[in-house]
Structures are given as structure tokens and as C-alpha cells.
Amino acid sequence: MREVDSRGKRCPAPILDCAAAIAAIAQGESITLLSDDPATLPDLLAWARMTNNSAKQTSEATFLVTKK
Amino acid sequence: MVRVTGNFQKESPLHPKAQGALLAAFDAGWADPRKLCASSSKAHHLRQEALESIAFQLSLRADEIEILGEPLMGHFLSIAGLATSSETKIFFSATSRSEVIATARAFQPVELPVDIDGNIECSPYDGEGVLSLQIANGETGIVSQVEKISKLFPSARIACDATTTPDVSLMPARWDSALFDSTSWSGPAGIAVLAIRNSKEWKNPLPHIGISRVPQSYSLPLLLSSVVALEAWKSDLSEDLRLRDLNTQLRLRIKNSITNCDIAGDLDSSLSHISSFSFLYCHGEELLRELSIRGFDLDSGSACTSDDLAPSHVLAAMGLLTHGNIRLTIHRGTTAQEIDSLANAIIESVAQMRAKN
Numbered sequence: 001m002r003e004v005d006s007r008g009k010r011c012p013a014p015i016l017d018c019a020a021a022i023a024a025i026a027q028g029e030s031i032t033l034l035s036d037d038p039a040t041l042p043d044l045l046a047w048a049r050m051t052n053n054s055a056k057q058t059s060e061a062t063f064l065v066t067k068k
Numbered sequence: 069m070v071r072v073t074g075n076f077q078k079e080s081p082l083h084p085k086a087q088g089a090l091l092a093a094f095d096a097g098w099a100d101p102r103k104l105c106a107s108s109s110k111a112h113h114l115r116q117e118a119l120e121s122i123a124f125q126l127s128l129r130a131d132e133i134e135i136l137g138e139p140l141m142g143h144f145l146s147i148a149g150l151a152t153s154s155e156t157k158i159f160f161s162a163t164s165r166s167e168v169i170a171t172a173r174a175f176q177p178v179e180l181p182v183d184i185d186g187n188i189e190c191s192p193y194d195g196e197g198v199l200s201l202q203i204a205n206g207e208t209g210i211v212s213q214v215e216k217i218s219k220l221f222p223s224a225r226i227a228c229d230a231t232t233t234p235d236v237s238l239m240p241a242r243w244d245s246a247l248f249d250s251t252s253w254s255g256p257a258g259i260a261v262l263a264i265r266n267s268k269e270w271k272n273p274l275p276h277i278g279i280s281r282v283p284q285s286y287s288l289p290l291l292l293s294s295v296v297a298l299e300a301w302k303s304d305l306s307e308d309l310r311l312r313d314l315n316t317q318l319r320l321r322i323k324n325s326i327t328n329c330d331i332a333g334d335l336d337s338s339l340s341h342i343s344s345f346s347f348l349y350c351h352g353e354e355l356l357r358e359l360s361i362r363g364f365d366l367d368s369g370s371a372c373t374s375d376d377l378a379p380s381h382v383l384a385a386m387g388l389l390t391h392g393n394i395r396l397t398i399h400r401g402t403t404a405q406e407i408d409s410l411a412n413a414i415i416e417s418v419a420q421m422r423a424k425n
Contacts, residue, residue: 011370015348015349038371039390041384043391046389
């Protein structure tokens, strides 16, 4: 699984990184997003709702994002 | 091309009548109304008239209102005054103001979650405590379902946060304390009205000095100016309908022109003059700067625009996008042309920013 490291970046950079990585994978595949920006959790969940993908937090600075 | 300049920030200039009254008020109301001399007697008389006018305009009794010179401290006084001990449960919406949340944390805080429309989702609670009830949210304009929520807490005392609007028709039938802010009716900053309906249940939570219920550290001239602004606000309620029309047009333009945009709340259940938009893949601070260059000043709840770099807890609690956020207040006197120009500027700026990304 591809890992996208956005640690140290501020909003909306982690979401832009995530969107670019998701665009490059096939439906049903996932990426791991690393981000320590406090806005990432709410924004990633909102992004998943708006783009019809799925995202969940797996640890404090790690997120699993799946292309639907 | 003519550059249009528009203020859509939360703050607005004083109402012209209040501005005019302010200078006269400094001339007439400089003395300490508590002292025994002619100038103080005049100040005392002016203060009594002001209290009666405010009470009348807000459908309150003059003896149940206190004036505060520090509006943010009013949240503490309103809530903590109803708490019986440090063990008192304080219930508050996840979209409450930071001052309310901070006050609740001094007791036993119970945060009530909200749905994506900003409505509180919780089970009934029949125990005692204090329910902090926000009448309308200052960031999104969403009006709370106050009757429904207050009935879920039949035994709790209710502290209303009415700092976003002086529209008392939005208040619940049952409440114990309420806080209003002069800036919500285009009055001067630094004046708040604390209404204590249930004086037997409210106790001053601050160290007591003298016999007054709250510190009397407000400026009388500011109070007099605020009264004039409130009277002007109440005398022109038809403007509210016009602002709602303008806001409807703006929301429709944005919704139909920009994809991947979160608009907070439905305007039918919101204050007429507030809107909050979040645009996916946009940078809130850059968007604010770009709009400012184009002649429009707005606010934002994005993390990059806040002092502590934290995103808006209101948007986060609702599950809305926090980056690329702009929020705007349509002030009285705003024209349809200004709204049209603002919509064009937002649409162009978002497209420009997304193309760059």
C-alpha cells in the first residue's frame, strides 16, 4: 500500500496530497496518509463525503483512505 | 472597471444614529451615576432611561437586566451564576462559542454532538444542571431548535447565549439567564446585556464587591449609544427580509457555480445575514487575501487564519470542510450589486486557486 507523508504540512496540503495519490490508484485500493495537521481529520472525512471515497483514522497521525 | 469595496466581516461600523449619539453621550453622560451631585444625577437619569429602553426593546423587565462592560465575561456570569457547585453538569452544544466551552470546563462539562445541519442530537436528561443554549451560531447563522432542546432538559436551568441576534422571538419560552451583545445590533463593542430572569437561582460567581450583582465597569456613553443603535435596529426589521433575499441569491450563485463546496446550514433555519462556505482544495488565508485584493473583506474559520492554527471547532463538529472556508455577514445597507460582485469574485478566486493547485 502506498504511503503518503504529509507530516509538517498545513491544510489544505495534506488533502491535496491525498487527492493526488487517490487519483493514481485503482478503485478499491487504499493509501496510508500520514499527517500531523489538526485539520486533517475533519477535512479528510469531509473530503471523503464530498468525493464519495472512504477515510478513517487508524492512529493519531495516520489515516487509511480507500478509493471507491 | 470600478472597484467595489464591501465589508462582509462580522464587525461593522456603528449605526450612523448611534455614532451621532455617541459624542452627545460623552458630553452628557461622563459623570458617575452613583454619586450625589447634579452631573451624577443627570447621568443616573440617563442610565435609567437607557435600561428601560433596552428592557422594552428586548421584551425584558428593567429590573432583570444588568449591563456589562466585558461581553466575553458575560458568558461566564450567565452560566456560572446558575451553577450550584463545581460538580454541576454544564450541557453545551459542540458548536457553542469558545467562551461557553471554557466556562463549562470549570464545572462538569457535557458536550452535546450536532449533526451536519448543526442541530443537537442527544437523549432526554431529567437531572439537574445548566443547559447553555445558543440561540443562533455566530459562524454559520444556524438558529438552534431551542424549544425542542429545552424540553429534553426539563429540570436544568437554562442560560441563553443570545449574543448573535437581539431577535427575542427566537428565545425559548423557559430560560433563567440570557446574554446579549451590543455589536449584534450594530451598537458599540464593549457593551453586553445580562438578563437574569430567575434571580433566586442566580448567584454572582465573582468575588463580591458592594451590593451590585455584577461589576458596574461599563461605559455609560457606550451604553447610551448602544440604546440608539438597538432602537434603530428594531425600527427597521423589514431590512431583514431584504438581506435574506440577498443571502438566498448569493448561496444559489455559489452552489450552482462551484463544485465541491460545503454551505453550512439551510438558510430557512438560519439568521438572514450570515453564510459560511468551504471550498475543497482551497487555502482559506489565500482566499481571504485574494478577495481582499478584489475589494471584499470577509472572515474565515480555516486553521490557517486562526491564531492557534486550529480549524473552526464549529465546522469540525458539523462534519463540514474546514479548509478553504470563508464566512460572511451581510450588513444592513448592502446592495444587490455588491452581492453580485462578491459572488463573481468568489467564483473567480476559487477557480483561480484550484487551477493553481
